[in-house]
Amino acid sequence: MNRLPPLIDVHHHAIPPAYAQALGNRVAIPGVDYPTWTPEESLAVMDRNGIATAVLSITAPGVTFLDGDEDPSAARRMARTVNEYFAGLIExxxxxxxxxxxxxxSDPAAAKDELAYAVDELKLDGAGVLTSYQGRYLGDPAFEPVLAELAERGVPVHVHPGTPPTRDLATFDLPPSLYEFTFETTRTVASLLFNGVLDRLPELKMIVSHAGGTLPFLAQRLTYGPTIGRYLTERAPADVIGTLRRLYYDIAMSANEFALPALQKLADPERILYGSDFPFMPAAHTAENTAGFAEYDGWGEEERAAVGRTNALALFPRLAALSG
Known part of the structure; x- marks a missing residue:
């Protein structure tokens, strides 16, 4: 097995106590066994797998499960509670x-306010968003002001898939995270591409999950938009592949012989980041994914160090300062 650097895990979930309590018995992700979590469990898994630092995030459904609450500020208040909890853990x-x-x-104006508080006051390291909100994917014009602010501030944004908004998931009786999550990532990036958002915001530091879902496989196909429908001629990026190569990709659930070669063909090693998906994938999978990353023979030691650590240091200034 190749020697790994002290890893930085950019796809590592947390379940703060107040969040778990508010979620209660709601179905967070259909068909998914919702795990328990404590910071101590994360630290133990990190220590066993050579993970120096984990960048924590909330997975689906984020705070959207409160969107229909009688109190219209419930989702905003839960976001604030979670972010302050994160700040305490970091301290x-x-x-x-x-x-x-x-x-x-779901409320872009509130999201901009929370971004300012989280970054300016709490000094959090980035922002986490889902692939869609109330049936709208990230390429929807309503979300562009928030994405523009993230780009202007140079704040990394991690995009995590959620349950598809329009699909009858009962058709196959399978958890959406088993396969639909990969398509959700692809759908939201396609919306960003063909609505011109990624080209208008070239400085946006966007990290997409799970090796980009199906993007490596479909990258060339996405260049055929205007060929298939002439109405897309004015909407298609001039360089679809080049635009996709500006994204960052984590390798959560993807450090294997099938996914990594495809991702490597699309993305430069400088745009790929290590991820574990703990605790929604168990500790045994963290070990499996880490071993798959270590054993993959498509990268040399310098590239492996970049994926495992130095790419993340370039994205997260506070961690770079701590590393000296």
Whole structure:
């Protein structure tokens, strides 16, 4: 097995106590066994797998499960509670934890306010968003002001898939995270591409999950938009592949012989980041994914160090300062 650097895990979930209590018995992700979590469990898994730092985030459904609450401020208040919890964890373990602030993006104005508080006051390291909100994907014009602010601030944004808004998931009786999550990532990036958002915001530091879902496989196909429908001629990026190569990709659930070669063909090693998906994938999978990353023979030691650590240091200034 190749020697790994002290890893930075950019796809590592947390379940703060107040969040778990508010979620209660709601179905967070259909068919998914919702795990328990404590910071101590994360630290133990990190220690066993050579993970120096985990960048924490909230997975689906984010705070969207409160969108229909009688109190219209419920989602905003939960985002604030989670972000302040993250700040406390970082204060207690500054070299072990970083965090993506959860944003109540169903309300873009509230999301901009929470972003400012999370970054300016709490000093969190980035922002975390889902692939869609109330049936709208990230390429929807309503979300562009928030994405523009993230780009202007140079704040990394991690995009996590959620349950598809329009699909009858009972058709196959399978958890959406088993396969639909990969398509959700592809759908939201396609919306960003063909609505011109990624080209208007070239400085946006966007990290997409799970090796980009199906993007490596479909990258060339996405160049055929105007060929298939002439109405897309004015909407298609001039360089679809080049635009996709500006994205960052984590390798959560993807450090294997099938996914990594495809991702490697699309993305430069400088745009790929290590991820574990703990605790929604168990500790045994963290070990499996880490071993798959270590054993993959498509990268040399310098590239492996970049994917495992130095690419993340370039994205997260606070962690770079701590590493000296």
């Amino acid at each position: 207690a373990h500054p070299d072990r934890f970083a965090a993506f602030a959860v944003l109540p993006l």
